[in-house]
Amino acid sequence: MADTISNLQAALDLARRGYHVFPCYPGGEKAKRPMTPPVMSWANQSSCDPAQVQRWWATYPHAAIGLDVGKSGLVVIDADRHGEHDGVEAMGVLMGKHDFNPDSAPLVATPNEGNHHFFRVPEGTKLGNGRGALPAGIDVRGAGGYVIAPGTVMADGRVYEIYGNLDDAPMLPDWLMHVISAPREEAKRDIPLRAQSQSGNHDGDRTLDEIADLLACIHADCGYEEWYQVLMAIHAETGGSAAGLALADQWSSGGSKYKGRREIEVKWRSFKRDGITGATLADIARAHGGDLSAIAKKHNKPADQLGTAEHGWQVYRQIIQARDGTLADAETGEVIETTSATTRGASANQPDYPDGLVGDLARWIVATSRKPQPAISIGAALTLVGLACGRHIAGPTMTGTTLYVLGLAPTGKGKDAPLKQISRVLTQSRMAAHIGPPEFISMSSVVNMLKRKPCALCPMDEFGDFMARVYSRKGGPHERAIPKILRTMWSANFDQAATPEWAQVESVQINAPHLSIFAVSTHEQFYSAIEGGATSDGTLNRFLLIDGLRNPVEREPELDPHSVPMGIINDMALVFRRSGEMATYQRNDIAANPADAGHLTVLPWCPDGAEKEWKRFQVECERTMLEKPDEADFWVRGAEMAIRIATIIAAGRHGANVNTADVAYGVDFVRRSIHAMVAGARDYMAENENEAAINRIIRILKERGVVKKRDLMRTLKGIRAKDLRDVLAFMDEAGMIEVMQVKAERGPPAVSYRLL
Structure with missing residues (x-):
């Protein structure tokens, strides 16, 4: 294996060569997802500006490197090897069939024994993430997609090692363009272009290609609950069709925990035609950094069709305000809480x-x-x-x-x-x-x-x-x-x-x-x-x-x-x-x-297991620092702080030693402190004016619950109206807020906002 360099050096090198990058989580449950903060929308914020990259990785030095494929003028063929679908072998067969030399395109060997093949796309051509007629086990990452960049070192030490030079990536060959662009005939037969309404019938209104683009934003190694919800959402959108099952199996095969098609088939047959809808899939894709606006535009959706599991493809949720100020959903009658959970549960x-x-x-x-x-x-x-x-x-x-x-x-x-x-x-x-x-x-x-x-x-x-x-x-x-x-x-x-020494004063x-x-x-x-x-x-x-x-x-x-x-x-x-x-x-x-x-x-330690209790927390701190590098600065002294508190409590009860209860109290108090620090840093500290404005809006909505647009503008006097509109539009698109029309008994409806 080649000598590795730091992720900062690798990210800077890519940026200086014109590749758009952004920080991702290097380990843990969120591994390979966009790191939030600082990146609230990777598709909008990915950058090739070395100064911006330096700022990101100076704050999060262990962050993995996300490569925005489309903005970098690339398309990536992602061949994975999981279960019965061997995408690596299938890609080799495909290249051999078309007499393509695999060494002519740079290749990254992924930690999961897969391959990323890098190509450039012809100018004016915009390829998305649909896999067309490619065999199972092979995916496409194009416009609106990203991969972990070559040279990235993950938290567990695994490296995305490149063979060849990214700058020498060849143009996507015609034969491969044809395969990617080819329609999936079974899909076209089995899935309607548009489904009926969201209520009642669960045959969705998304085409198979659109579902594939949403799936491309979600890694199959997400948590079990999300994985299960994704399968249910595909089932709902495709009406439980064979094409939907094939798509669910193909996506799931990209995960390291894939056990084969039979497991997918068993779960597929157990799903009912109610409950989770395709809007859930959009929510999960957004949470993983997907740009729903770009996907909607690609599939000729109206610009306002940014659906969520709560309100489908509507921009404004229709809300009725009663005389006593109570807010309720106009369609369902659901009462909308107007104070945040933080305030109520304090x-x-x-x-x-x-x-x-x-x-x-x-x-x-x-x-x-x-x-x-x-x-x-x-x-x-x-x-x-x-x-x-x-x-x-x-x-x-x-x-x-x-x-x-x-x-x-x-x-x-x-x-x-x-x-x-x-x-x-x-x-x-x-x-x-x-x-x-x-x-x-x-x-x-x-x-x-x-x-x-x-x-x-x-x-x-x-x-x-x-x-x-x-x-x-x-x-x-x-x-x-x-x-x-x-x-x-x-x-x-x-x-x-x-002490320091200065002027005439000795240390x-x-x-x-x-x-x-x-x-x-x-x-x-x-x-x-x-x-x-x-x-x-x-x-x-x-x-x-x-x-x-x-x-x-x-x-x-x-x-x-x-x-x-x-x-x-x-x-x-x-x-x-x-x-x-x-x-x-x-x-x-x-x-x-x-x-x-x-x-x-x-x-001393009490022999009731106090030392083991403290060492468990010490390991927790170290693991969290590794898995969440953006929080590492807050956890680094957690264990020492906990034993100080435990010692004080033990001395205050005139104890002869520090027992398990003392340690448990210290650990709990320190966890609360660290979580407060992390939340405070997220809510109050910003790198630029836009982030500062977003943080201020989040704080206001946390405090007040549902806030009318005019009240928000009065509170944020230091922000120009145009800038505020842009920030609110971004927050809506990123799934951070819900935009509602509140209809009082008197007067016209008022646009209001609520934190999601």
């Missing part, structure tokens, strides 16, 4: 309280709040108990208890209550000397604070503004150096951490620093501030991100917020002094370092 998605001091602190903070934020309160409690453990209690992996916690909630929704109680708990527990500043002006201010207070917890409000300042391109070097020193202190544990050693942060911000403020910088430099993944309630229920506080219960104060003291008095010293010298002075308490 309270159900809050974590439970852990045992011991952490849970007691969190419950007390909630009981003293006018607008309770349970999850954010748990985050505050973790930093408080973590501070009491600081410099003298270690987990079984010798990690410390430093935490950077960030609670996100809208303005005026109760996130300030946990923030205020941080200082109150520390003051009444006689630990006020460990309260850090609410903000750092420069890197030197962090260093000076650590010299005075090597064990500190900083309660920080409006954290998004702070991050905007330290990541601003206009910021000075001392401001922009703050994230680096925060990263250093997070990782120091019980080691010595050296100093901070002995076993414990710097924790509890911060709050709004989603918009925080994500708009970092613009991806904190993700790429490793700052964001050191934070435990907590998504608070969007609309907490307001009520009178149950307890006096100014008086910390004596039980909590006593428990804080027990944790704080667990390793002896020396551990509480506020001195930055070697004698006051508990680890070096013999005052370090290490909590």
Whole structure:
């Protein structure tokens, strides 16, 4: 095998030679599918611009390379070898029959023992993905199709190795053009050009060639549920005909799990003439990156026929609005929810309280709040108990208890209550000397604070503004150096951490620093501030991100917020002094370092399987990083974060070790944090103005449910009307939103949008 190069190098090389590429998933269930984000519509976004390619692969370095065949002026003959259909052998026989030298066309040996034969198409000729009269096991990828590009290295190490030079691809020979263009006589006899209405009769309105083009967008190695739905959809569209069965078998044979035609026949006979329709096939094709608009145009469909499983080929779903504001489908009477699942289910998605001091602190903070934020309160409690453990209690992996916690909630929704109680708990527990500043002006201010207070917890409000300042391109070097020193202190544990040296100030050693942060911000403020910088430099993944309630229920506080219960104060003291008095010293010298002075308490693994539980999560993190490279930055410190939380909980219940329940809680809390980070990055961070506009629209629809067009335009004042129309049209075509006509009892119908 030839030496491999990185996917970035391979993608750049292809782009510089004029081939249109885009990132795909390199492994996992979505392997070989377009990576979303950043590619919402591969057919529109595939690019041969090296700068764009560099941006994509700088963010997703392990992404596989998708090659847009049609835009690159190519057609690919895809010969697979699965089950009883040996497309590789059939292609060899076909080429021999026409005296075609197989070495005259570049060939890529695919990891599944198949071959991709590359040809160019005559100028002005537009070949789609229909296979015409080609034998079973051979597919065509043309306009509206893509393949994994030569040189791609998949997550499991398998390589798409090319024999020959892509630039030397010959023109598609006439004999092969004739075979591809030849009609399938059986199909023409068995399948009507148009079927009856969508309701009742399930003989569809798509020709066999159109179904083939939709199938070309879907890999047969998709998940079982999708594979099964595809077969049902083909059955519905073709009326269960023999031609439909042949097409279903031919498509399924392209998957590595293909067991032969008999399995397809058995399932085919079991399908009823109801349920899933051909619109489901369009939905699945779109989800796999298919350009339904291009397919519709190719088959002379009206431009608005972009069907989905919910509303077939209609652009506008007809909705009736009752006097009380309730929306219902005009045809079915189905009530349309006007608030998002995220908003409705927020309270159900809050974590439970852990045992011991952490849970007691969190419950007390909630009981003293006018607008309770349970999850954010748990985050505050973790930093408080973590501070009491600081410099003298270690987990079984010798990690410390430093935490950077960030609670996100809208303005005026109760996130300030946990923030205020941080200082109150520390003051009444006689630990006020460990309260850090609410903000750092420069890197030197962090260093000076650590010299005075090597064990500190900083309660920080409006954290998004702070991050905007330290990541601003206009910021000075001392401001922009703050994230680096925060990263250093997070990782120091019980080691010595050296501070930077500048001007007349010498570097100093901070002995076993414990710097924790509890911060709050709004989603918009925080994500708009970092613009991806904190993700790429490793700052964001050191934070435990907590998504608070969007609309907490307001009520009178149950307890006096100014008086910390004596039980909590006593428990804080027990944790704080667990390793002896020396551990509480506020001195930055070697004698006051508990680890070096013999005052370090290490909590070992409990023999109940806690270590195995943690290692399972460690493997999960590593596997997810490999399978989802776009999320790798968020998972890289997941296992360490989980054991820190578990250690804090164990210390808070005055345990002798870290047990399985402690680990399970830490793992669950970290998973929630990572999922919140991934969702936040997707919803708020963008590479260009169009992506930013899409993200804003998604957020609005998530918050409000069904939104009228005029209300959307008022909310998005910064976007020109023409640009907004273009963005909404793209989102509709990409299957991201549903466009509806809402008819109120009075007035004309109003165009409205809903997130799908």
